[in-house]
Amino acid sequence: MYRSDAEQLIRKSIARFVDAEIIPNAQEYDNSKEYPKEILKKIADMGVFGIRYPKDRGGCGGNSTLFCIVCEELARGLMGLGATVAMQCLMGTNCLFIYGNEDMHEHYFLPAMKGEKFGCFCMTEPEAGSDMGAVSTRAEKTNDGWTINGMKTWVTSGPIADFYTVMCQTNPAKKIRGLEFFFIPRDTAGVSVSKPFDTLGTVTSKISEVSFTNVRIPDAFCLTRDGQGTGYLFSVLAEIRCMTAALAVGLQRAAMDDAIRYARERQAWGKPIGNYQLIQAKVANMAVNLEASKLMTYNALKMVDRKIECKNEASMAKYFATEAACSAADSCTRIYGAYGYSMEYPAQRHFRDTRFLLNGGGTHEILQTNIAKWVGL
Numbered sequence: 001m002y003r004s005d006a007e008q009l010i011r012k013s014i015a016r017f018v019d020a021e022i023i024p025n026a027q028e029y030d031n032s033k034e035y036p037k038e039i040l041k042k043i044a045d046m047g048v049f050g051i052r053y054p055k056d057r058g059g060c061g062g063n064s065t066l067f068c069i070v071c072e073e074l075a076r077g078l079m080g081l082g083a084t085v086a087m088q089c090l091m092g093t094n095c096l097f098i099y100g101n102e103d104m105h106e107h108y109f110l111p112a113m114k115g116e117k118f119g120c121f122c123m124t125e126p127e128a129g130s131d132m133g134a135v136s137t138r139a140e141k142t143n144d145g146w147t148i149n150g151m152k153t154w155v156t157s158g159p160i161a162d163f164y165t166v167m168c169q170t171n172p173a174k175k176i177r178g179l180e181f182f183f184i185p186r187d188t189a190g191v192s193v194s195k196p197f198d199t200l201g202t203v204t205s206k207i208s209e210v211s212f213t214n215v216r217i218p219d220a221f222c223l224t225r226d227g228q229g230t231g232y233l234f235s236v237l238a239e240i241r242c243m244t245a246a247l248a249v250g251l252q253r254a255a256m257d258d259a260i261r262y263a264r265e266r267q268a269w270g271k272p273i274g275n276y277q278l279i280q281a282k283v284a285n286m287a288v289n290l291e292a293s294k295l296m297t298y299n300a301l302k303m304v305d306r307k308i309e310c311k312n313e314a315s316m317a318k319y320f321a322t323e324a325a326c327s328a329a330d331s332c333t334r335i336y337g338a339y340g341y342s343m344e345y346p347a348q349r350h351f352r353d354t355r356f357l358l359n360g361g362g363t364h365e366i367l368q369t370n371i372a373k374w375v376g377l
């Protein structure tokens with residue numbers, strides 16, 4: 001696959017960092033379940049958080065492909081880190097970048113590019129996940145601004161964030177067409193954040209509930225208006241799906257690397273298990289799925305970068321790459337035999353972390369439903 005000089009350069013430099021600083025410590029980070037503040041600071045210092053934003057607005061002048069190369073490489077090291085960085089670079093800051101005013105840029109967006117502040121994206125509610133029209137967090141217009149009431153859940157980076165991009169209902173009669181996005185700083189009166197959830201995978205990426213009780217914000221914090229919210233959501237979804245697919249590519253590579261290393265070392269009947277054809281078949285399937293995932297993901301990303309409509313390509317890439325990651329993690333645990341069941345080896349971590357990929361950007365049932373519709377059913 002053709003790669004531009006910029007793509008090769010960014011991949012090389014992030015890969016070097018991942019090999020030196022993340023992979024040797026990944027197991028320790030995962031065991032500790034701590035939010036990896038120091039390593040995130042190093043990632044921020046590499047300028048990664050601004051990678052997909054223009055230089056004249058405080059970013060690095062890259063594009064979505066470069067951003068997803070970073071996500072892929074970080075996920076190869078540790079999925080939880082990939083998840084936190086992806087949130088910061090895309091969903092946590094993008095709406096603010098597009099619709100925020102100068103003051104918000106100065107005090108929130110620019111510090112976020114440097115890793116001094118963190119943002120996150122609040123859509124899901126306890127009673128509204130895939131069915132976004134059921135969102136009940138209410139934004140009501142007042143004389144001088146808006147009042148927000150409601151609760152969001154499954155907010156990635158919720159516990160560490162300094163500001164929230166919150167999807168609210170402004171007109172319940174309009175259902176999904178009444179949704180708009182609001183900017184809410186964490187220190188606003190009425191905002192409260194739960195303890196981090198105890199999760200199956202990506203344990204270093206912190207997730208929580210965030211609730212809003214009579215939160216009063218100025219009118220300028222209403223980021224989208226007059227139906228722009230739904231349009232914004234659909235426009236950013238393709239990139240979110242590509243990003244998830246890139247994270248899945250990273251996880252496939254990690255699972256395959258670990259499986260090959262183990263298959264070379266582990267002996268049975270006097271030979272490395274990698275000499276047996278049934279083990280080779282598993283690794284070959286991992287390699288084929290990985291290649292197909294990369295092609296689909298980076299093809300969709302080229303379309304995102306050229307602003308070509310690609311909801312179907314992005315959905316297919318997310319669906320395929322994530323299913324392939326689940327399959328690769330499963331094969332990896334089998335190649336490890338009993339040690340695939342041990343918390344001391346990486347196979348179990350890959351297996352748990354694949355679950356992170358299944359929901360964000362649309363569950364596979366929703367993606368399959370949409371893909372079938374888009375191809376004509």
Ligand SMILES: Cc1cc2nc3c(=O)[nH]c(=O)nc-3n(C[C@H](O)[C@H](O)[C@H](O)COP(=O)(O)OP(=O)(O)OC[C@H]3O[C@@H](n4cnc5c(N)ncnc54)[C@H](O)[C@@H]3O)c2cc1C
Pocket residue numbers: 120121122123124128129130131153154155156157207355356359360361362363364365366369
């Ligand atoms: C690790 C993690 C991080 C997340 N981070 C964020 C975040 O930062 N911000 C945020 O807003 N949300 C976040 N989410 C939430 C995520 O977006 C939702 O989980 C997702 O939208 C699905 O919603 P739900 O979990 O409520 O499932 P539901 O919508 O309740 O679905 C439950 C099951 O029913 C199936 N289903 C639903 N409708 C249909 C249908 N019409 N046809 C067939 N099957 C159907 C689904 O596919 C699923 O299998 C995160 C979730 C996870 C697990």
